[in-house]
Amino acid sequence: MTAPAPGGPVTSAEPLPPAPRAGRRPPAVTLAGVSKQFRLPGRDLVALRDVSLVVGEGEFVSVIGPSGCGKSTLLRLIAGLIGPSAGTITIAGEPPAQARARRELGFVFQEPTLLPWRTALENVTLLLEVARRGSAAQRRQRGLELLGLVGLAEFADARPAKLSGGMQRRVGIARALALDPKILLMDEPFGALDEITRQRMNMELLNVWAQRATTALLVTHNVGEAVFLSDRVLVMAADPGRMIAEVPIDLPRPRRLDLLENKDFFALSARLTRMLHGGSAGPGQAR
Amino acid sequence: MTATQGPARTARSWLPRRPRSALPGLILLAALIAAWIAVKYGARVPDQQMPAPLQVLREGWGARTSLAKAAASTLGGALGGFLLGNAAGILAAVLVASSPAAAQVLVPFALVVRTLPIIAIAPLLTLLLGTGMITIIAVAGIIMFFPTMVNTVLGLRSVPPEALELMAVADASRLEVLWRVRLPTALPYVFSGLQVGAATCILAAMVAEWVTTGTGLGYLILQAGVQFDVGLMWAGVLVAALLALAVFALTGLIARLVTGEEARRVR
Amino acid sequence: MSRRASPVLASIGVWLALLGIWWLVAATQQRPGTLWPTPAQVAVTLWQLRGAFAANAGTTVEEAALGFAAAVVLAVLVGLAGERYRPLAGSLNRLAIGVYSLPLIALAPALVLWTGSGLTTKVIIAALAAFFPVLINLTQALRSTDPNALELMRAGGASSWQVFRRVELPYALPALFAAFTIAAPAAILGAMLAEWVGADSGLGIQLLDSMQNDDVPELYASLAAASLLSLAAWLVFSVAGRWLFPWHASQQAAGAGSQQR
Numbered sequence: 001m002t003a004p005a006p007g008g009p010v011t012s013a014e015p016l017p018p019a020p021r022a023g024r025r026p027p028a029v030t031l032a033g034v035s036k037q038f039r040l041p042g043r044d045l046v047a048l049r050d051v052s053l054v055v056g057e058g059e060f061v062s063v064i065g066p067s068g069c070g071k072s073t074l075l076r077l078i079a080g081l082i083g084p085s086a087g088t089i090t091i092a093g094e095p096p097a098q099a100r101a102r103r104e105l106g107f108v109f110q111e112p113t114l115l116p117w118r119t120a121l122e123n124v125t126l127l128l129e130v131a132r133r134g135s136a137a138q139r140r141q142r143g144l145e146l147l148g149l150v151g152l153a154e155f156a157d158a159r160p161a162k163l164s165g166g167m168q169r170r171v172g173i174a175r176a177l178a179l180d181p182k183i184l185l186m187d188e189p190f191g192a193l194d195e196i197t198r199q200r201m202n203m204e205l206l207n208v209w210a211q212r213a214t215t216a217l218l219v220t221h222n223v224g225e226a227v228f229l230s231d232r233v234l235v236m237a238a239d240p241g242r243m244i245a246e247v248p249i250d251l252p253r254p255r256r257l258d259l260l261e262n263k264d265f266f267a268l269s270a271r272l273t274r275m276l277h278g279g280s281a282g283p284g285q286a287r
Numbered sequence: 288m289t290a291t292q293g294p295a296r297t298a299r300s301w302l303p304r305r306p307r308s309a310l311p312g313l314i315l316l317a318a319l320i321a322a323w324i325a326v327k328y329g330a331r332v333p334d335q336q337m338p339a340p341l342q343v344l345r346e347g348w349g350a351r352t353s354l355a356k357a358a359a360s361t362l363g364g365a366l367g368g369f370l371l372g373n374a375a376g377i378l379a380a381v382l383v384a385s386s387p388a389a390a391q392v393l394v395p396f397a398l399v400v401r402t403l404p405i406i407a408i409a410p411l412l413t414l415l416l417g418t419g420m421i422t423i424i425a426v427a428g429i430i431m432f433f434p435t436m437v438n439t440v441l442g443l444r445s446v447p448p449e450a451l452e453l454m455a456v457a458d459a460s461r462l463e464v465l466w467r468v469r470l471p472t473a474l475p476y477v478f479s480g481l482q483v484g485a486a487t488c489i490l491a492a493m494v495a496e497w498v499t500t501g502t503g504l505g506y507l508i509l510q511a512g513v514q515f516d517v518g519l520m521w522a523g524v525l526v527a528a529l530l531a532l533a534v535f536a537l538t539g540l541i542a543r544l545v546t547g548e549e550a551r552r553v554r
Numbered sequence: 555m556s557r558r559a560s561p562v563l564a565s566i567g568v569w570l571a572l573l574g575i576w577w578l579v580a581a582t583q584q585r586p587g588t589l590w591p592t593p594a595q596v597a598v599t600l601w602q603l604r605g606a607f608a609a610n611a612g613t614t615v616e617e618a619a620l621g622f623a624a625a626v627v628l629a630v631l632v633g634l635a636g637e638r639y640r641p642l643a644g645s646l647n648r649l650a651i652g653v654y655s656l657p658l659i660a661l662a663p664a665l666v667l668w669t670g671s672g673l674t675t676k677v678i679i680a681a682l683a684a685f686f687p688v689l690i691n692l693t694q695a696l697r698s699t700d701p702n703a704l705e706l707m708r709a710g711g712a713s714s715w716q717v718f719r720r721v722e723l724p725y726a727l728p729a730l731f732a733a734f735t736i737a738a739p740a741a742i743l744g745a746m747l748a749e750w751v752g753a754d755s756g757l758g759i760q761l762l763d764s765m766q767n768d769d770v771p772e773l774y775a776s777l778a779a780a781s782l783l784s785l786a787a788w789l790v791f792s793v794a795g796r797w798l799f800p801w802h803a804s805q806q807a808a809g810a811g812s813q814q815r
Contacts, residue, residue: 079456100458107456113449117471117546126467127457179457311652318649336668395565402735402788403781404743407758410765411773415589483654493660497750498762505660509751512663524664528656535655 026093028183028215029055029078034087036073036241046240047073050087053234053243057092057182060209060216062226063234066276070241071219072110075185078217079105091183099183103131106181106214108189112172114160120147120171121156127178146174149208166197170204177208184209186218190225199257202228206255223272227265228255235275245275306543307482309536316528338518347522353507354526360502362530364420364495365488368427372488375428376435377477383436384443384469385461394440397433405430406491409498418499426495427488438480442473478542485538489531504530591771596778599771606760607779613756615783617673617745621680622738629685633692637722638714647693653686659744662751671752676745683744684737691733695726731795738787746780757783 036048047070055061065071076082077089080096091099099105114123125143128134134142147153150170160168169189176184190198202225209216220226226233227249235245251264259265320340327337334342347354383390409426416422446469454464493505500506504527511520573593580592591599600607636643662679669675699722707717749758757780764772 076452079452081452081455100456103457105456107453109449109452111447111449113447113453115450115468115471117474127453130454130457130459130463130467175453307651307654309655311648312655313652315649315652315656392564392568395562396568399565399785402739402784404739404746404784406743407746407761407777407780410761411777414765414768414770414773486655486657490657490660493657494747494750497663498765508661509663512667515667517667520664520667524661527660531657532655 026057027054028057028059028092029053029217030088030090030093031074031078032088034077034084034089036070036077036082037085048077049240049242051241051243052087053246055215055217057215058213059232060218060230061232061234062218062220062230063236064220064223064226064272064276065236065241066238067221068241069236069238071236072187073241074236075107075187075217075219079107079185103127103179104182106176106179106184108172108176108184108186110188110191112160112168114163114168114171114175116160119157119159120152120163120167123160123171124175124178127175131179133179142178143174146177147171149177149211150174150204166193166201169193169201173205173208177212180212182214184214184216186216188220189218190220190222198222198225199260203257205229210254223269223276224260224265227251227268227272228259233272235272244278247272247275306478306539307535309532309539312532312535316532335515335517338521342518343521343525346518347525350519350522354504354522357502357504357507357523358526358530360420361423361489361492361496361504361527362534364423364503365427365485365492365534367420367424368429368492369431369485369488371424372428372431373435373477373481373484376432377439379432379436380439380443380473381465381470383440385465390440390444394437397437400433401437405433406494409495412495413499418501420502422499423492423495423503427491430491431484431488434480434484435477438476439473442476443469445476446472475546478546481542482535482538485534486531489527489534493527587768587770589770591774595771596774600775600778603772603775607757607775610755610757610760611779611783614742614745614749614758614780617676617748617756618680618738618741618787620673621677621682621745622684622741624677625681625684625737625741626688626734628681629688629692633689633696634718636693637696643693650686650689650693658682659747662748666751671754675751676748676753676756679748680741680744684741687737687740688730688733691729692726695729696722699725728795728799731791731799734791735788735795738791739784742780742784742787 031051031053034048034051035046038045038047051070051074053061063071063074073082077084078091078096080089080100089096091104096105114120115126118126121140121143124146125139128139128142133139144153144156147156150173152167152170152174155163155167160171163171172189176186190201193201206229216229218226218229230249233247233249234243235247236242237244247268249268251259251262251268323337324340326332327339338346379393383393406426408429409422412422412425416425450468450472451464454468459467492503493508496503496505497509504523508520508523508527511517511523576590577593580588580590580595583590584592632646636646659679659682662675665678666675669678703721703725704717707721712720746756746758746761749756750762753759757776761773761776761780764770764776
């Protein structure tokens, strides 16, 4: 459980040890030596090089890193939307395709991209319709539940055009939870929001996560958010994208907004920020 | 949890182009009629060349059955071509969208065909299909086919990648993605071309009638002109203009209704 | 470079494939009076009647060119007037859009009564066909002139004419040429359709006559000639646009390779 020295890179030849809070069951997500290259006209882009990590069941893990470090690619590899060039990815011991087939994954996107011709409620129930779960009435009921969870029950019949950016994001979260996923993957979901809204949404996310005992993997560039939400924070560097550090967050749960003024919180944030700087100024090709 | 922010102030439409009002066309028609009156009485043009508006209306009313039949014929041909052309265009677009290779090949082809004088194909079709309604429908259909296909392909392709990723994470089948995401996304693109397309179908039908002869407003106007039946000719022109405007307005109305209704219907 | 060439090659491939299919179908339909001459027969007819085709094409081109020129001049004048006098612009724009809903070309027979079966009628119809694409594109282009450039000129004390000559016109020319690639083929089509209403010569009449004479090879040949003419018109302005304005976004989009991750 020892954290690596601040600013120093860690070789990730072995999967990093899971946090003590994780249970005895197989880890929710395992990556071993995963690399990803993209073939572009004229050159190959190495998005990720030799990334290994483990996420235990029920954990909340954040991944932070500079732009171009491959965080979004990482999430999409885990979801099985793209395949690795090397290495293996397993979800509860099985390939991602299985997890998708069993509809165990929820994905929250950077831009919510709700379908504009469907109401908020219909956007949430979309995946239930695809999975053919329940009758129309049951789906509607569940959709309303989920919208209530994110505080948008009264906007159930509103079209996305009538909702603000923050509201659309909340619908996006409700939508990701529709199929009751075991693993929630989130790609900078609160990226462009102002600080106040972001903090409120963080709280809502924690509530939702606590209620469902889901495993959560969040990608963000906001260090404070990562510290506030997670059990562990993984730090990545760019050029090529790789994992350089892992920091357990030992702050008490349930987390409250007053934590943002806590000195331990500051210390952890500062340490991670230093690591981020160290990572982007570190070895690698000059752009 | 309380809602912290209210809804957005303005709802931006997600249609690429709002359905057009038929009012400009109506104004244009009124302006042309006003100019007619001004020229006729201002320059004292004889009745043989420019009949008085009242006379046109009188003769039109007298010939109302043949005018109505001609209008119905033109409308039938245009409508048949409109429906067939659109159906074929959408189908072709779906096929093209399912095969990226086909798209790369067929879409530039369709864009080239756009520069060709398609209505000029009417004589050939008359030889192949005869001088009946079927040729009119074929001409109008071909005219409608290509723009609809190109528009639909554009729409099918303009689905935001997150929407496709969402469906992938939920393990949706290709058919589900097509039905629930791609086609609804393409619908506004299809509609953006329908209004002008409908009026163009009327135009195509009338021009095709010059070649096939027999029935329809285009033929009626041509015949009346050749026989110097000036009153009837201009009555036919007026009916044709009104018919086209009506079709234009109707398609606009339907577009508004359908895309408005989309929001309420749960798929 | 190969990225830009491949859609063109693919298109050519499609045309060749269609030609091949046509040839196959025609080969099975060989008999007198068949409706499916082979491409070879059509080419032969085109060659044998080349004198007539040249003369007719010349007539049609003359009608279309005059109509096109008139349309462009008129559209530029109207467009500029609309730009200078804003209240006028609104009504003009509305009128221009209104035309989409009226089948003006189909009313050509009525026009014949006034202007006869001569050149004038054809020129007017061709001009009608070419006018509105040019006007609408021009209006849009003038409206979307970079406001920063305009402000720069005005702040520097430029006169209205100077602003037009140095900023608005250069900005609008590429869009204008893009409109020409649509308006020129439209003028050709307009001229041909006008010939159907009454003419002595022209590709349109040749097309109609060959239908009435049941001369199938000549019909196909006329169609081919008309298509080639239209394509040539499109090509001329397309190439001219690319050559004159390579810096414009519309020309660059065609050439730039797409970088995808």
